[in-house]
Amino acid sequence: MTAAPTVLERSELYVGGEWVGTSSTTMVEVVCPSTEEVVARVPDASIEDVDRAVAAARVAFDGGEWRLATPADRAEVLRRMADELQARADELASLITLECGAPIAFSRTAHVDGPIALLRHAAALAEEFRFEQSRQGAANLGTVLYDPVGVTAAISAWNGPLYLMLNKVAPALAAGCSVVMKPAAPSPLDAFVVAEAAERAGLPPGVINLVTGGRDAGEALVEHPGVDKVAFTGSTETGRRIMASCSRTMKRLTLELGGKSPAVVLDDVDLGSALPVLVTRMTMGTGQVCILLSRLLVPRSRHDEIVEAVCGAIASLPVGDPFDERTVLGPVISEQQRARIEGYVDSAVGDGATIALGGGRPAGLPRGWYVEPTVLTGVDNSARVAREEIFGPVIVTIPYDTEEEAIGIANDSDYGLGSAVFTSERERGVAVARRLRTGIVGVNTYTIDPMLPFGGFKRSGFGREGGLDGLMEYLEPRAMIVR
Secondary structure, three states: OOOOOOOEEOOEEEEOOEEEEOOOOOEEEEEOOOOOOEEEEEEOOOHHHHHHHHHHHHHHHHHOOOOOOOHHHHHHHHHHHHHHHHHOHHHHHHHHHHHHOOOHHHHHHHHHHHHHHHHHHHHHHHHHOOOEEEEEOOOOEEEEEEEEOOEEEEEOOOOOHHHHHHHHHHHHHHHOOEEEEEOOOOOOHHHHHHHHHHHHHOOOOOOEEEOOOOHHHHHHHHHOOOOOEEEEEOOHHHHHHHHHHHHHHOOEEEEEOOOOEEEEEOOOOOHHHHHHHHHHHHHHHHHOOOOOEEEEEEEHHHHHHHHHHHHHHHHOOOEOOOOOOOOOEOOOOOHHHHHHHHHHHHHHHHOOOEEEEOOOOOOOOOOOOOOOOEEEEOOOOOOHHHHOOOOOOEEEEEEEOOHHHHHHHHHOOOEEOEEEEEOOOHHHHHHHHOOOOOOEEEEOOOOOOOOOOEOOEEOOEEOOEOHHHHHHOOEEEEEEEOO
């Protein structure tokens, strides 16, 4: 194991372009999910710390140095930030594996390479977008000005700490906003590297600020009157609380929340070609991914064949030490989360489901919060395991008889984040995909494209991240009419 031999101590926050001490007397411990050991301590920011960070962001925004900079100048700084992070890519991958248990190979690609690319995409968008556009009105020729929304609170989740943070920070900076970053308590370490990269890239003081801590710091940031917009990724329950808080001051809001995404396998599917995509997207992140294909809808006529193939493929995936290059499935984030996952499995069995694969803890891994990848059959779409987000490597298999029934089951969910259709006939798949009520939908594939909009319907949230739509979330259009 290549984890740090000593506990990493970060005692300062990044506020107003400086690394400053905190007024808090408490620290947040970062625990490695694969060893159950404390590997770092970071400040548990106080309300006073949050006040200072927001004030610094407010001064930077109102002062206008970044807000009024040319889009080309902002793009240049974003590219320098990307270069700084690229130079520390190996360090970032190791930190993310250490703090959230992601397999190191997955950390390099999904958790590091992808987020760095987000900065470069945002830089290109800043150069391409016309922040002033002439438009003919009903009786006047006007100019539409796209101004930055203001001070943005960027609050990310632990399961994709760098990607989820930069998916907010990159477009916000491209738009000309100032930002206060608040990473999730279990995975704050990579955010320090982001702040250091911004400092080295020459971002003006106060344009990026960093506070760390738990729920109190997050609530103070959301409720702060100096914040103009909140961008949050996390649970639907927390999203509801944030939405209620933001309503009191009419803050702009983007929420990317939970999911219970269906994979609709049609009866003509070529299982050989579909299986690699299915298995990857049903197990990525050890099941701790909001867009996970966690509901497998299969034609009753091919149920046993498909379930057997899926179980065989998942059973072959290496589970173990996330620092091992061969590992595909690592631990889940905490002991509490493992107990929650196991509770869902026990509940499903009690309701009549059958465990086709897994259901327990992997042998030979006495330390770490590991869960066997699990496939449940005999599940009705009304069951708790089919309706609630488990956030673990648990797949429920639901049979159907007709294509129309499959579409009905897929859409019968409180969530609407993602979905996928697998078929041998492309046009048939597209026709089914058009009827699925989710923010993203794949046909014989399933992925997030950073230049296309990503977000959810229903309880999966609102607003979009990615591409032009993601940039627009950080801009306020206003009309100027001159006589």
